[in-house]
Amino acid sequence: MMSKKRITNKIAKNRITFEYLLMVLPGFLLTLIFAYIPMVGILVAFKNIDYSKGILFSPWCGMANFKLLFASPDLKIILRNTIGYNLSFVVLNAVIPLTLSIALSQLRNKRTSKVYQTIIMLPHFISYIIVTYIVYAFLSYKLGTVNNLLQRFGVEPTDWYSNVKVWPYIILFLGVWKVTGYNSVVYLAAITGIDDTLYEAAAIDGAKKYQQIWYVTLPQLANVVIIMVILNLGAILNSDIGLFLNVPMEKGQLFPVTNVISTYTYRALRINGDVGMSSAAGFFQSVVGFIIVLITNSCVKKIDSEKALF
Amino acid sequence: MKKESLASDVHKSSIVVNVFLNLIFVVFCIVCIYPMLLIIGTSFASEESLLQYGYRVFPKEFSSYAYTYILSNTSTILRAYWVTILSTLVGTAMSVLVNALYAYAVSRQEFKYRNFFTFYMFFTMLFGGGMVPWYLVCTRLLHLTDTFWALVLPSVCSAWNMIILRTFFASTVPNAVVESARIDGASEMRTLFSIVFPISLPGLATIGLFAMLGYWNNYYNALMLTNDVKWQNLQLYLYNILTNISMLQGSNSAVGNSDVLLKTMPKEAARMAMCVVTVGPIIFAYPFFQKYFVQGLTIGAVKG
Numbered sequence: 001m002m003s004k005k006r007i008t009n010k011i012a013k014n015r016i017t018f019e020y021l022l023m024v025l026p027g028f029l030l031t032l033i034f035a036y037i038p039m040v041g042i043l044v045a046f047k048n049i050d051y052s053k054g055i056l057f058s059p060w061c062g063m064a065n066f067k068l069l070f071a072s073p074d075l076k077i078i079l080r081n082t083i084g085y086n087l088s089f090v091v092l093n094a095v096i097p098l099t100l101s102i103a104l105s106q107l108r109n110k111r112t113s114k115v116y117q118t119i120i121m122l123p124h125f126i127s128y129i130i131v132t133y134i135v136y137a138f139l140s141y142k143l144g145t146v147n148n149l150l151q152r153f154g155v156e157p158t159d160w161y162s163n164v165k166v167w168p169y170i171i172l173f174l175g176v177w178k179v180t181g182y183n184s185v186v187y188l189a190a191i192t193g194i195d196d197t198l199y200e201a202a203a204i205d206g207a208k209k210y211q212q213i214w215y216v217t218l219p220q221l222a223n224v225v226i227i228m229v230i231l232n233l234g235a236i237l238n239s240d241i242g243l244f245l246n247v248p249m250e251k252g253q254l255f256p257v258t259n260v261i262s263t264y265t266y267r268a269l270r271i272n273g274d275v276g277m278s279s280a281a282g283f284f285q286s287v288v289g290f291i292i293v294l295i296t297n298s299c300v301k302k303i304d305s306e307k308a309l310f
Numbered sequence: 311m312k313k314e315s316l317a318s319d320v321h322k323s324s325i326v327v328n329v330f331l332n333l334i335f336v337v338f339c340i341v342c343i344y345p346m347l348l349i350i351g352t353s354f355a356s357e358e359s360l361l362q363y364g365y366r367v368f369p370k371e372f373s374s375y376a377y378t379y380i381l382s383n384t385s386t387i388l389r390a391y392w393v394t395i396l397s398t399l400v401g402t403a404m405s406v407l408v409n410a411l412y413a414y415a416v417s418r419q420e421f422k423y424r425n426f427f428t429f430y431m432f433f434t435m436l437f438g439g440g441m442v443p444w445y446l447v448c449t450r451l452l453h454l455t456d457t458f459w460a461l462v463l464p465s466v467c468s469a470w471n472m473i474i475l476r477t478f479f480a481s482t483v484p485n486a487v488v489e490s491a492r493i494d495g496a497s498e499m500r501t502l503f504s505i506v507f508p509i510s511l512p513g514l515a516t517i518g519l520f521a522m523l524g525y526w527n528n529y530y531n532a533l534m535l536t537n538d539v540k541w542q543n544l545q546l547y548l549y550n551i552l553t554n555i556s557m558l559q560g561s562n563s564a565v566g567n568s569d570v571l572l573k574t575m576p577k578e579a580a581r582m583a584m585c586v587v588t589v590g591p592i593i594f595a596y597p598f599f600q601k602y603f604v605q606g607l608t609i610g611a612v613k614g
Contacts, residue, residue, distance in 0.1 A: 013420075015497075016420060016421075016492075016498055017421065017422050017423075019497060019498040019499055020415040020418065020421040020423075020424075020498065021415075021423070022499070023411040023412065023414060023415040023498070023499070023502070024411070024412050024415045024416065024427050026407075026408045026411065026412075027408045027409065027411065027412035027431070027467050027472065028412075028427070028430070030408065030463070030466050030467040031430065031431065031434060031467050031469075033447065033451075033452070034444065034447065034448075034463075034464050034467065035434040035438065035439070035467075036434075037439075037443070037447050037451070038438065038439025038440070038443035038444045038446075038447055039437060039438065039439045039443075040439075040443075041439050041442075041443025041444075041446060041447065042439050042440065042442075042443055044442065044443060044446065045442075051450075055446060055450060100334075100338075103331045103334065103335070104335075106323040106327070106328070106331060107323070107328065107331055107332065107335075108323065108325075108328045112332065112335075116335045116338075116339060118596075118597070118600055119339040119342050119343055120335075120338055120339060120342055121600065122342050122343065122346070122593075122596070123342055125523060125527075125592050125596065126527075126589055126592070127527035127528075127529060127545055127588075128529075129529055129545045129546075129548050129549045129588075130349075130548075130585055130588060130589055132549060132552060133349065133548070133552065133581070133582070133585045134345040134346075134348070134349060136552060137345070137348050137349060137352060137365045137582070138345075138348075138365075140365070142364070143360065143361070143364040143365050143578065144364065144365065145348065145364065145365050145366075147364075148363075148364040148365075161556075177341065177342070180338075181338075181342065209323070231435065234436060238440075241530060241533070242529070242530075246529075246549055249552065249553055249556055250553065262441070265440070265441050265442065266441065269441065269442060269445060270533075270534065275442065275446075278441070278442050279442040279443070282439070282440035282441055282442040282443070283440070285440050286437065286438060286439060286440045289437075290436060290437045293436050293437075310432070310436075
């Protein structure tokens with residue numbers, strides 16, 4: 001009797017496991033195809049791709065693609081741009097939203113705070129293509145708002161799309177503009193979740209407002225911020241194609257300040273059809289990014305294992 | 311009494327600081343909303359006043375010509391619109407279904423391999439093959455180039471959404487409900503569809519909105535995987551028009567017939583009207599789904 005029950009139990013358990021496996025199957029397969037096969041696929045960087053032989057049977061070529069990449073005079077510029085912009089973004093997109101979220105939580109009128117939140121999240125919902133149009137509306141030579149304004153003050157109009165000096169600021173501004181509101185609301189959600197008794201205790205101990213923010217709010221937010229920063233650092237060699245390719249409208253004059261690894265890879269792949277060089281750049285991007293994630297995570301773990309990502 | 315005043319004090323600043331903070335936010339709000347108004351304003355300007363006065367929030371001469379133009383030019387614009395709508399609907403449905411199935415399974419304690427499958431998804435957030443192998447898989451293995459599925463399939467699975475949903479299921483679906491359904495003889499699949507999904511609508515709605523927005527705004531897939539105008543969505547179509555025009559303007563002397571070509575392109579106001587039509591649905595739906603977005607952020611306390 002006992003053993004029979006155990007057997008039916010076991011069958012039921014196997015059936016349950018089987019059903020759960022069925023549930024994960026579609027997601028498993030799609031992720032396999034679009035994420036895991038490409039992970040193995042970074043090895044094409046060591047191949048001399050010949051489509052007539054197929055990717056699997058193309059001959060290995062060792063480091064040839066990397067030698068080409070490292071010999072390219074562009075490499076120094078794209079590395080500088082990629083890392084420069086992304087490091088700025090890691091800092092700016094953590095500090096500004098944090099400040100703003102604390103400011104939001106301090107507003108006296110909660111209803112206006114809601115209105116602000118609604119409006120500042122707007123840029124997050126707009127694609128970089130629309131941003132391209134917006135920027136064009138401001139900077140277009142003939143009709144742009146900026147040149148119009150300049151002319152009114154008697155200043156000669158400028159062709160902004162060939163002005164290398166202003167674009168780093170435009171890109172930094174847009175990159176911040178796009179995510180600041182959204183990130184602020186994320187952090188605000190975390191702030192509202194902080195236990196009020198912590199503030200009361202601090203107030204009883206005589207902590208002033210800025211001390212409460214410094215000693216209560218910020219440490220409580222550390223978890224969320226650290227996870228964001230780790231993930232952003234892992235993506236330090238990746239850039240949004242929309243911001244760097246589409247917004248400057250692929251203008252060649254701007255390449256010295258807009259060319260980053262992602263756009264370089266895109267151009268090599270889609271425009272020049274050079275799989276070798278672009279795969280080498282992509283390999284570099286993926287592997288270095290992963291190593292950075294591992295390093296930052298283990299650093300965070302050493303300091304405070306609770307706050308690490310994994 | 312004292313305690314209450316302390317607690318409410320904590321979240322309020324002094325009047326001076328408050329005015330200052332409000333000022334900052336008003337400026338920030340203008341920076342966020344002015345560009346939209348500029349686009350909307352331009353789309354309602356007559357072509358002549360545009361050429362004379364440039365882009366303005368309040369057009370000197372009002373005209374709805376741009377909108378009649380896009381509605382009459384049926385072939386390309388409406389086609390692109392249709393591609394966007396269709397890929398958004400199909401993509402969102404598939405995305406919610408696939409991610410919810412996966413998330414539910416890994417949220418259940420009795421699923422033996424839940425840790426493996428959770429990590430399987432999580433890992434894709436840390437490491438990825440990048441553009442080239444992805445492109446090769448899409449074009450050489452699946453032959454997605456210039457097909458409808460190119461716009462849908464690559465973005466169905468999202469580790470981020472899956473993890474948010476998993477957290478949601480784990481924290482809101484009572485274990486007792488699932489177990490009693492099981493005792494009543496329902497299969498797990500049946501429990502999921504007729505009991506778990508109906509009580510999880512807020513979570514599913516949140517993920518659905520994330521997915522919908524992603525598909526509506528997606529141009530990366532179209533940029534990478536379409537060459538034919540036939541399968542270009544609104545976003546890519548818009549972008550191509552803008553670059554084509556600026557290219558033609560730049561090469562006035564080199565290409566003899568560029569003036570003729572330029573004339574056939576949508577005019578300034580018409581392009582802005584297309585932008586408005588593209589962001590329009592998002593802006594209109596925005597007040598309704600904003601609540602869900604914030605909710606999605608709070609339920610998705612992500613940790614691997």
